[in-house]
Amino acid sequence: MGIVLNQSLKNTIITYLGFGIGAINTLYLYPFFLGTVFYALTNYILSWANIIMPLLAFGMQNTLVKFYTQYKTEEERSRFLSFTVLIPLLLCIPLVLIGLFFFEPISLYLSKENPVVKDYLWLIPFIGLSMAYFEIFYAWARVHMHSVFGNFVKEVGLRLFSLFALIGVYYEWISVVEFIYVTAIIYFLACIITMLYAFHIKKPVFQFSIPQNVKDVLVYTFFIILSGSVAVMLLDIDKIMLNQYIKIENIAYYSVATYIASVIAVPSRAMHQITYPITAKLMHENKHDELNDLYKKTSINLQVVGGFVMLCIFVNINQLYVMVPKEYSGGILVVFLIGISKYFDLILGNNNAIIFNSKYYRMVLFLGLLLVFLTVGLNMFFIPRFAITGTAVATLLSITLYSLAKLLFVVKRMHLYPFTHQTLYSLAITFGIFLSFYFWEFPFSPIISIGLKSALVTLLYVYINYKFVISIEINQALDLVLKKLKIRL
Template identity: 30%
Template structure:
């Protein structure tokens, strides 16, 4: 757990810095600088771009993580794997481009009535897909080298800083909205370029003939795994983005903007999850390869508990400060409260189930992930189609939450049956009970003078009571170790001074 805990903490710090920057851009700047239609356009371009990028990588993104342990021992074998990775991604992008330009008229006709602004910028999808495809592919190779920090910092911090700069420049009329959109897309294109330079400096950006005996021996299993992970990845991203995509056609870009903000806030609680998974999954792949069942179980349960603790704290913190949050948004965004709570609850359940998806995807049962994903896509599209016309953005939230719950429940039960392990310990319900009590107590706290005092003091009180209770009842060894290590380092620093 050493490397996982260390990089998880580093990723969490980076992610929270990214959340702070995201708060500035998403809550303070985007809705107050762009019109609802314009902001909805930026979200609406990204959602299909992420889905298309999942198709374009042809499964190679996940193959890198799964099979890197077989190639990591020599520079030559890593070079062959890297070359294969880039070539497959390039082929996937060419296939996407051919399909996109063949079907562009259908795409325009579908969104012309409800989201006409999209039809003016739909070509921006092509460079966005390229940027997302190669960032995710190269970043997974970097993660396979057990460096989860570089990609996190680039995606969570650098990207948000660039977007904030673009928004400010547009606000002062130095650039038009058209140039803002050019800069918006270009900022995504900088990510894979930076990773290419990073790999070059590490002497990992090397190309050679990707075919050798090792590749031939693993070719069949890599191809099958890549195919299933491709189909599974597309379905996962469809589920994660279909609400935005369907809102654009069944509603309009203004409602898409409101939902995007609500979804962003509700998803803030997953910051610790992303930090943990970035390093836990590569380590898990090694453990599964070595068939270390006890260590896998230990990793499964500890990541689940740590995610429940972090996710619960953020969830009750957001709910307790809902009045402050909505006070920062324009009138058009005031209907976001229950969307935020619904999405947040679903994300908390997703975190609570731990790394069940990683266990399935890195085992011989990885095909099962595809079957559940196909079922989930059908369920998500159906529920969104039925609920959005009647309930609008709340319908999209209910459909998404229901899909997340079903998806994770199925995977958790499957892991329980096939691997005789489940993520929960007796401490999990105790943590949730403490969180519920803290939330109820926060409702009794009156408004404290002004916005800044209220946010800081209310959040601080919740954090002290929640984390203090967990430490008092000794519910998490990792939290206890983290606190002790922090106190020790602080003491050493003060002693040196």
């Protein structure tokens, strides 16, 4: 776990730094500088770009990770790298032509409730293609065990440049309309920078040749495209559907709430950058016991870290919403609903990496497709009745069912188990501390109150988890810190 802990720690720090910048953007700059309409419009465009990204990437970011280690010679690897970069570009051409041909009826349908979106829909494929190639080049770096820089660009760089653009809006260097176009340029630049870094790690020798195992690659890629689309749709379809049923301003309210809740998933995102290729390698080498051990370690480590983040958010949520415009306050319940779904997905450890690198990925795909239809149906039922709370309920039900199905599949089919007795102890600790802190507030300003309560939660949570040795790896890391500080618990 050395390289996992090393790069996971760096990625976690980077990701939280990015989320800190994102918090400034989301809780203050976007609502106050852009206003609800253009804030919602920006989120709507990015959500659509996220949804089409797996299709435009043709699953090559996952295919690259799965198959790269199976090639033994540099020539085979170079041929495969060329294939993963060039094929999406060639296959995007007919998709672009189809999009251009049907642009008018598509734009009329998507803008029927909120006409303001129509003029900006063409930015969606541009941003989506930039996202797609960013992921491909990031995967290029990850298979060479370089996950930190790409993570920095994704988590910090994008948000930092968005912050600068928002400051530009405030000082009237750019208008709110121009901000949307600047956002598209930022994603394009992120793609180019990551490409140059990937090429620096492994200099490409592009060749128009097909890998010997092209059939296996294409079959896997086809299913991964659909799997990736399923996963992204479960995350972003809610914002798309809000636009179809209610005023676009509600996307802004929902986006603030879901951003706060998404912080819970940061440890998972950070660890998966490095555990994904390691999982692929262990599965390729048929090291079942080592894989099972990694599964348990990622599960409990993510549960402990994610549980801490969730606690800090939930016990401070009322004070957090004091700092945003009053019209956003309806999103508090959304934070709880989405947060719980993130936490459940978090404690499954490297479950996704195991499934996507196994021979059973097809069956899970079909299950995921069924859940997409379930998500759409639930949103169609709940949004007209309960607005943003309705879509949060639909998301919680969908993601929970999807995560539970994946867990049962891995347990039954592959005999891998993520949970131990420590899982139950961690749940009890987290719930007990939540009950102890949620129902009282300090009579100070929101920032001071949040700081004090978070400090108390941190001390109690870390102490209890350390004493009960909930995670051996986290205790070992704490021992090193305590030893340097000459502190004994």
